[in-house]
Amino acid sequence: MExxxxxxxxxxxxxxxxGPDSVDLVVLDPPRTGAKRxxxxxxxxxxxxxxxxxxxxxxxxxRDVAIFAEHxxxxxxxxxxxxxxxxxxxxxxxxxxxxxxxxx
Numbered sequence: 001m002e003x004x005x006x007x008x009x010x011x012x013x014x015x016x017x018x019g020p021d022s023v024d025l026v027v028l029d030p031p032r033t034g035a036k037r038x039x040x041x042x043x044x045x046x047x048x049x050x051x052x053x054x055x056x057x058x059x060x061x062x063r064d065v066a067i068f069a070e071h072x073x074x075x076x077x078x079x080x081x082x083x084x085x086x087x088x089x090x091x092x093x094x095x096x097x098x099x100x101x102x103x104x
Contacts, residue, residue, distance in 0.1 A: 008035070012042040023048040034060030037067050044071040051096040061092055072099045 004011055008028060023046040028035055034057065035043070043051060051073065055061035065075050077095040084090075 009039050009042060012039075012046065015046075016042075025050050025052065027052045027054070029054040030060075030064075032057045032060065034064045036064070040064055040067040041071070044068065044073065047098070049098055053092075053094040053096060055092045055094065056089065058090065058092060061094060065094065065096065068096050073097065074099055 004015070008026075008030075026043050026046070026048045028039075028043070028051060030036075030039070030053075034055065035053070051068065053061065053064065055064075069075075073096040075094055076097045077093075079093045081091045081093070
């Protein structure tokens with residue numbers, strides 16, 4: 001098992017240069033603006049079984065979930081956490097799984 005940390009667009013671009021490899025789980029914690037299409041497409045190109053997406057903006061999360069859905073990933077779990085009481089900010093953790101993926 002190998003764990004790789006870093007800005008996802010840089011890590012995946014570097015890994016793509018090294019050739020194809022198998023990725024089981026991607027944990028995304030993008031900035032408030034979300035991962036956006038380029039990063040989502042870099043992630044799905046690696047065909048992970050699942051993506052754990054940590055989001056601080058529900059609207060950006062919804063947009064990115066729709067992009068993942070275009071590539072066969074389904075939202076299977078969503079949790080909201082009120083980490084900043086008395087504010088409008090909510091942290092969300094979404095689990096997206098590839099349709100027909102082996103649950104391992």
